Amino acid sequence: MSKRDYYEVLGVDKGASERDIKKAYKRLAMKYHPDRTQGDKDLEEKFKEIQEAYEILTNDQKRAAYDQYGHAGVDPNRGGAGFSGGADFGDIFGDVFGDIFGGGRGGRQRARQGADLRYNLELTLEEAVRGKNVEIRVPTLVGCDECDGSGSKKGSTPTTCPTCHGNGQVQMRQGFFAVQQTCPTCSGRGKIIADPCRSCHGQGRKEKTKTLSVKVPAGVDTGDRIRLSGEGEAGENGAPAGDLYVQVHVREHPIFVRDGNNLYCEVPLSFTKAALGGEIEVPTLDGKVKLKIPQETQTGKMFRLRGKGVKSVRSGTVGDLMCKVVIETPVNLTSRQKELLEELDTSMGKGEEAAKYRPKEKGFFDGVKKFFDDLTS
Structure with missing residues (x-):
């Protein structure tokens, strides 16, 4: 059975951004997750198909191979470029037909390039926004110093x-x-290798934990990758080393939520400040700033602080900080405070008189009355 197009599986265009692909995957994964499909085998297979498409299309190397060669380019059983780290499309056919007909590329088998490695790097929001230099320790295979990667004992040659x-x-x-x-x-x-190197036992490579310095640019976000060329595993027999991909994950922040270059936060607002207006202090990543609250502000009102978001790692554009005010109902009131609130409520009157102070309330109940009138008419 032929495989479906990965873009079709996720319901996205071929030019879709990684963010669009992730959104599509989350939507489908929630719908077809085995916990929700109650053992339906067909839907389980569909979920596996969705996962496979997501894995390929969110990996730059695999996606490029798929876009160029289709499923053959990412099939690990056929040496697809998306999995081998160094094969091209010609290798797919060379491996299959070269052995049979004695043609293909012929000659000595090429030394394999070292495998690519991945390192997961966790950052705080502040570190991701400002950038920083971090040191990481990566276990990997490196070329043997004793034999210079040849695998032969020093003084001898293969x-x-x-x-x-x-x-x-x-x-x-x-x-x-x-x-x-x-x-x-x-x-x-x-x-x-007649006389193997004692240090690497003829392999030409040894296990070692490397300490590397990684420059994290300002503005990175979860899902971004930093490529360190040649810092992956050493290749066989002197072949080039693979690359190291540092995968960024930004921890949740207690105050801010990031969406692209914008930051969002909720700011509690007292009942009296919302009614009378005034100034409040709101947090930003650079410190506190003053925010003017107009009279009669309603809960859920969003205020935009321009240029207080995140500077894009790609375009340099700076986002905004969006502050959503949430009016806090007073608690733990004294008897006198309750009396004052009751006096305030009484002073606003009832019926049409009260509508002047609470227009939303009047509009709501007028709508409810019309709804029931329409039902009985």
Whole structure:
């Protein structure tokens, strides 16, 4: 059964941003999650299909391979470019047909590039907004210093494989056909290590924990990646090292919620301040600022503080801080305070007279009355 297009699976356009893809995935994941589908096998398969599409399209390397070559470019069983870290589309066919017909690219098997690595970096909102230099420790494979990555003991060198004579492949005839296979003696390397390095045991690589300095640019957000070229695993037999991808995750903040370049926060407002107006102090990432509250402010009113958000790591555009005021009902009132509130309520009158002070209340109950009148008419 052929696979569906990954963009079609998530219901997004081919040019969709990573943010749009994440939104689409969250929506579908909530709908088709196994906890919600009660053991429906078809829906479970659909959920797996959604997860697979999300994994490919949120990985820059895999997405590029998929956009260029389709499913073949990201199939790990066929050496897809999205998984091998170094293969191209020609390798997909070279591996399949080269061994059978003795053609393909032929010759010695190329030394494999080192694997890419991923490091998850947690930051506070303040660190993400301002940027910082951090030191990280990464366990990885590095080239052996003792043998300079050759795998041979110092003072010796690998010898040419006597079976394949350095080609990395051997040819076997079966009737009219010549079948080319990886050399069983040297595993396709074309060289034999007669006297292995004692430090790396002939592997040319050793495990080591590296300490790296990472410059986190100002404005990064959850999901952003920082690429450190050549800081992944060392390649085999002197091949290039892979890359290290530092995956950013920003912790939740007790006051602010970030959406793109904008910040949002809720500010409690007293009943009297909302009615009479005045100034209050609101927090920003740079300290407190004054915010003027007009008279008769209602709960839920949003105030915009321009330029108090986050500076974009890509465009340099600075977002805004959006302050939503929430009117707080007084609690723990004394008897006298309750009397004063009752006097205030009485002073506003009733019926049409009270509507002058509470227009929303009148509008609501007028709507309720009309609703029931329409039901009975």
